[in-house]
Amino acid sequence: MEIIFLGTGGGRVNVTHRFRSTSGFIVRGKKQIYVDPGPGVIEDSKRYGIRLTDIDAIFVSHPHLDHANDMNVLIEAMTYATNKKRGILFGPETLFNPKLEFGVSLSKYHANLLDDYVPLKAGKKVKYEDFQLMATRAKHDNTKGIGFVLEMDGKRIGYTGDTEYFEGLSDQYRNIDLFIINILRAEHKWxxxxxxxxxxxxxxxxxxxxxxxxxxxxxxxxxxxxxxxGWLSSKSKVNVLASYDGYVLKL
Ligand SMILES: [Zn+2]
Known part of the structure; x- marks a missing residue:
């Protein structure tokens, strides 16, 4: 299994200036899951030799632009430029309700290109062919955002999505092989x-x-x-790495 980090930036600064790309990452195992397709999906896939028609599923943690802007673009790409209905989309309920006006939502047109789309609430488990996904709770504005614990190829991968720390956050991530953590700022609490x-x-x-x-x-x-x-590694005794655009992690 490998994780391909295409775009490792977040927030408005990177959306508008692209010091880092914001196109998210791909979990590539028996199935390929594209996680949080913010701006840059097409450019970065070309740059790193990713075939988007090989993507089986999309996971969007919340409908902010830096995590979801290219979702509909990705759906067109994974369906052979809209010619072949395929794929499944997972996301919080806020992604499927255009009236909520978070910036990005699944259009009816793009919903019809998919085999299925599944709104998830924290705690909900779904099984889909070769993987199991449990939505985890995140606390991030009023987005009702989620993260996940993904089980595939005998591994457990945790993903926080965007969240602040809260009582109960850690309880959701037990026995994790790889924990992917969003950390928009290090020094300044936000x-x-x-x-x-x-x-x-x-x-x-x-x-x-x-x-x-x-x-x-x-x-x-x-x-x-x-x-x-490095600071987190020495303090926590957990091996902690920083991703960068184009980083491929073998697991
Ligand atoms: Zn956000």
């Missing part, structure tokens, strides 16, 4: 997001075999993501 101190708490409580940080915001123009990963 509502709705993890910072290095709350991330440390999460790592100490969950003790994953390996953790990878991603979705770095504008603060990392000055702060080195690798330094934050």
């Amino acid at each position: 509502e709705g997001h993890l910072d290095k101190d709350s991330c440390l708490k999460l790592l100490k409580e969950t003790k994953p075999k390996l953790a990878v940080l991603t979705r770095f915001g504008g603060e990392y123009i000055r702060t080195k993501a690798e330094d934050i990963a």
Whole structure:
């Protein structure tokens, strides 16, 4: 199994300036799952030799632009430019209700191109051919955002989505082989997001075999993501790595 990090930036600064891309990552095992397709999906897939027609499923954690902007674009690409109905989309209920006006939602047109789309609430488990997905709770503005615990190819992968720390966050991520953690800012606490101190708490409580940080915001123009990963490793005794655009992690 491998994880391909196409775009590891997050937030408005990266959406508008692209110090890092915001196109998300792909979990490639028996099935290929594209996670959080923010702006840059087509460009970055071409750059790193990804065939989007091989993607089986899409997971969107919440409907903010930096995580979901290219969802409909990706649906067109994975369906052979709309010629072949295929694929499945998982996301929070807020992604499927255009009236909520978060910026991105699934259009009827694009819904019809998919085999299925599945609104998920935290705690809900779904099984789909070769993988099982459990939606986890996130606390991120009013988006009703989610993360996941994914079981595929004998591995358990956790993903926080965008969330701040809250009581019960860690309980959702037990016995995790790889924990993918969004950390928009390290030093500056920011509502709705993890910072290095709350991330440390999460790592100490969950003790994953390996953790990878991603979705770095504008603060990392000055702060080195690798330094934050190193600091977290030494404090938590968990192996913590910082992802970068184009990083491929073999698991
Ligand atoms: Zn967000």
